[in-house]
Amino acid sequence: MDFQLTEDQRALRDGTRELLAGRFGRERLRAAVEEPALDRALWRELGAAGFFALRLPEEAGGVGLGLPEAVLVFEEAGRALLPGPLVACHLLAGVVDGVAAGEKIVGLCEADRDPVLWEHSGECDELILVEGGVGRGIGGPGGEVRGEVRGEVRGEPRGAYGRTGGAYRSVPDRVVCAPFASIDPLTPLARVLDLPRTAPLALDVPRLCREAALLTAAQQLGSAARTVEMAVGYAREREQFGVAIGSFQAVKHLCAQMLVRAEIARSAVYAAAVTERVLDIAAAKLLADEAAVDNARDCLQVHGGMGFTWEADVHLHLKRAWLRAERWEVAGETEELLAAGLIG
Numbered sequence: 001m002d003f004q005l006t007e008d009q010r011a012l013r014d015g016t017r018e019l020l021a022g023r024f025g026r027e028r029l030r031a032a033v034e035e036p037a038l039d040r041a042l043w044r045e046l047g048a049a050g051f052f053a054l055r056l057p058e059e060a061g062g063v064g065l066g067l068p069e070a071v072l073v074f075e076e077a078g079r080a081l082l083p084g085p086l087v088a089c090h091l092l093a094g095v096v097d098g099v100a101a102g103e104k105i106v107g108l109c110e111a112d113r114d115p116v117l118w119e120h121s122g123e124c125d126e127l128i129l130v131e132g133g134v135g136r137g138i139g140g141p142g143g144e145v146r147g148e149v150r151g152e153v154r155g156e157p158r159g160a161y162g163r164t165g166g167a168y169r170s171v172p173d174r175v176v177c178a179p180f181a182s183i184d185p186l187t188p189l190a191r192v193l194d195l196p197r198t199a200p201l202a203l204d205v206p207r208l209c210r211e212a213a214l215l216t217a218a219q220q221l222g223s224a225a226r227t228v229e230m231a232v233g234y235a236r237e238r239e240q241f242g243v244a245i246g247s248f249q250a251v252k253h254l255c256a257q258m259l260v261r262a263e264i265a266r267s268a269v270y271a272a273a274v275t276e277r278v279l280d281i282a283a284a285k286l287l288a289d290e291a292a293v294d295n296a297r298d299c300l301q302v303h304g305g306m307g308f309t310w311e312a313d314v315h316l317h318l319k320r321a322w323l324r325a326e327r328w329e330v331a332g333e334t335e336e337l338l339a340a341g342l343i344g
Helices: 007-023 026-034 040-048 067-080 086-091 142-151 205-237 249-275 278-308 314-325 331-343
Strands: 106-110 117-119 126-131 166-170 177-180 189-192 199-201
Touching (some): 007 067, 067 205, 106 117, 205 249, 249 278, 278 314
Parallel strands (some): 106 126
Antiparallel strands (some): 117 189, 126 166, 177 189
């Protein structure tokens, strides 16, 4: 599947890449490894650029664009390994005052996960808990699952399964947390020990969860594409036996397979952004997770022993890919949902 971006979409993608390269380049990335605190100045700059208000209506101070454009922006964020609760702030820009402009940071947790994990908990001004979104109840009676899939119309499932769920607002200093070891040095995590449902919010939780999964998939796609570039670049420069290692068939095949994974994931993510269908988003998340993790592993293999060292960025992509793969539609429940769709 070949998606041709419009001129405006290409400009948006290129502008985002240029902004992130200028404000969050490799030096800033490496510095963030040592000091993972979020850069509030960068956050406000992202807000001023419309990163969080991208899909808010223009009359509400937003940019008025759609989900396909958001996917392009989040792909660039994934490519740059930009840390922080980006998905939460984008999805809740119209819910929590100050988030759209980058003046406030909001966290978003899935309350029916175990454990309930909260990223950058020490820097969030608010926390939103959601429960009962898409992907829950897969283990329930088979008839319910098949019914949900059959009832889906352009990503709007009908019936009890699709419209259940709740969202609750909490003040961070009233949430009891405990430190939780994070595999990604740029994403500090805390485990939420209680679920303070302080104030209910009227949100379409299933839709919010689907969009969170799709934007996370877009970040995985950006990471997968970036590791292809890193592997190919290293294979062209690194020499063994007097020739570039990229001239060896085994390395060529490895890089080619990485490109295939990334492009398959790109087609799935872009298609899901257009259709917004439940199963399309599930498939996109599954393929993007696989592409990000497997490409980072293969990129590390191309780098050889260098890839295992702390100064090589490839390990940062692998660790972030592992982390994202456990957020918003993990592999097991996504596979069950897709299987139910095939049966139905």
